[in-house]
Amino acid sequence: MTDSDADSPTTEAPDALAEAEAELVRAEERAEAARARAAELRREADAGSSEQTDDADIVEAKPARRRSRLRWPRRLRRPTGKAVGVGSAIVLLCAALTASGYIVWQHRTLVQRRQHAEEFVAAAREGIETMMSIDPAHATENVQRSIDETTGALKSQLEATSSYMAKNAQDAQVTTKATVQDAAVESMTDDSAVVLVVAKSDTINPDKSARPPVFWRLSVNIDRDGDRLKMSKLDFVQ
Structure with missing residues (x-):
């Protein structure tokens, strides 16, 4: 695992989240413009309807025989341009609101995915630092x-060798402290993930002299166990 490989999973999610947030703002602006346009066209249509009502009053004042001949053409006439504009504005408004809803859903999905990734990374950090640190x-x-x-299998292995590990540490009287330098999710589902980890171990000899630090690159499998995330597999990588 290279340093760029470790960084890429953590940088892609914030970039995608920022893009989703920007698209959400643009969608909301389009929806607001569509609402304003629809309101304007409704006002114009209402003004046109008032003028048509005045004309209708004049027609109603004519004899009944003529009124009956004029009624059908009025019902059958084609929609005015203003009416078409109002309909178009309503369609545009609905489309903008639909797009806004999709962007909001996408934004929430990205936020949840980022939160899951952070939880898996935190579990890997805690597990590695605990496992690779020992005080005689x-x-x-x-x-x-x-x-x-x-x-899982990793827990079974540790339980089988726990006595030997503890005795070996007590006999060697060597203190080791591990610190995770970097960690990133390589792959992830709702209940499991593979986390790539770079860790440093500092070792103190029995005479209190310090050894040069050692850096480790590890691939850690994290699985959900009840309400906790725990390590289920550990591999050292080049």
Whole structure:
């Protein structure tokens, strides 16, 4: 895993989110313009209707025989340009509102996906730092915490070797502290993810001298176990 590979999953989501937010603003502006246009056309249509009402009053004042001949053509005449404009504005407004709703849904999806990614990354950070850190004075407790942060086959492996790991740490009297330098989601579902991690381990010898730090690149599988996210697999990568 290169540094650019580790960064790409975390940068793509904010970029996509920013684009979705910008598109949401543009859609809302289009919807507002459509609403204003529809209101304007309705006012113009109402003014035209008032003029047509005055003309109708004049026709009604004529003899009944003529009135009956004029009534049918009035009902059958084609829509005016203003009426067509109002209809078009309403259609445009509906389309704009539909687009706005889609953009809002897309925005919420991206936000939820980013939150899930952050949860998986946090679980990977905590699991790696716990597993790769050990204090000889509390070796048994350290190993047990590692077991508590895992599930599946990885947990079974740690449980089978926990006694040996604790005794080895106590005999060596070497203190190791791990710190995650970077982490990013490689792939993800609702309940599982593969997280790429770069970690650094600092080691203190029994005579209190410090060893040079060591950097590790790891691929960590995170699975949902009840209401928690835990490590289920761990691989060292080049």
